[in-house]
Amino acid sequence: GNSVTQMEGPVTLSEEAFLTINCTYTATGYPSLFWYVQYPGEGLQLLLKATKADDKGSNKGFEATYRKETTSFHLEKGSVQVSDSAVYFCALSGGSNYKLTFGKGTLLTVNP
Amino acid sequence: SQTIHQWPATLVQPVGSPLSLECTVEGTSNPNLYWYRQAAGRGLQLLFYSVGIGQISSEVPQNLSASRPQDRQFILSSKKLLLSDSGFYLCAWTVAGGSGNTIYFGEGSWLTVV
Numbered sequence: 001g002n003s004v005t006q007m008e009g010p011v012t013l014s015e016e017a018f019l020t021i022n023c024t025y026t027a028t029g030y031p032s033l034f035w036y037v038q039y040p041g042e043g044l045q046l047l048l049k050a051t052k053a054d055d056k057g058s059n060k061g062f063e064a065t066y067r068k069e070t071t072s073f074h075l076e077k078g079s080v081q082v083s084d085s086a087v088y089f090c091a092l093s094g095g096s097n098y099k100l101t102f103g104k105g106t107l108l109t110v111n112p
Numbered sequence: 113s114q115t116i117h118q119w120p121a122t123l124v125q126p127v128g129s130p131l132s133l134e135c136t137v138e139g140t141s142n143p144n145l146y147w148y149r150q151a152a153g154r155g156l157q158l159l160f161y162s163v164g165i166g167q168i169s170s171e172v173p174q175n176l177s178a179s180r181p182q183d184r185q186f187i188l189s190s191k192k193l194l195l196s197d198s199g200f201y202l203c204a205w206t207v208a209g210g211s212g213n214t215i216y217f218g219e220g221s222w223l224t225v226v
């Protein structure tokens with residue numbers, strides 16, 4: 001079956017530091033890949049997505065590239081802000097019913 | 113544009129009491145609908161999904177049930193809540209074949225069973 005593995009948190013960074021959150025997946029076929037963000041006390045918001053190999057998703061300074069050869073979709077941001085503090089979930093969607101399979105989430109805390 | 117709403121946002125229920133969480137989607141038709149649960153300190157678990165009115169698939173055996181009485185309405189229920197039902201419940205939707213299969217989430221409902 002499908003599975004997503006993302007780096008364990010928590011991750012604590014200083015403002016303006018570089019961020020990488022690793023995500024690898026196992027899936028049959030050609031899944032779509034997503035990063036969702038959950039701010040404290042809120043639901044999940046789509047951060048970015050990629051639907052085929054070598055696609056790069058980007059939003060709000062975050063980027064992730066769909067690497068089929070390494071089955072990875074690592075999240076990066078060049079300079080984090082305090083407002084980026086949240087839980088980040090990597091996910092894939094595959095199969096006829098578009099069910100999402102999530103990683104366990106990575107808590108990011110950015111200190112001023 | 114499409115929107116999704118779920119309610120109530122927060123509730124505290126005693127063990128053994130019933131539960132009803134509602135979710136509606138606006139601005140689309142025939143969506144796939146999903147209920148996820150996020151337990152404290154854990155990831156997201158898919159509980160139910162529906163591809164049409166009256167069609168419910170359960171992903172895990174549990175104390176909960178789901179119903180889809182209308183095209184854009186999805187209800188999560190329980191006849192008797194357990195302590196282990198506490199968590200953050202998220203409704204979600206997508207349109208088959210659209211937007212790269214992107215799934216969009218509601219605001220979530222915090223359930224505390226006491």
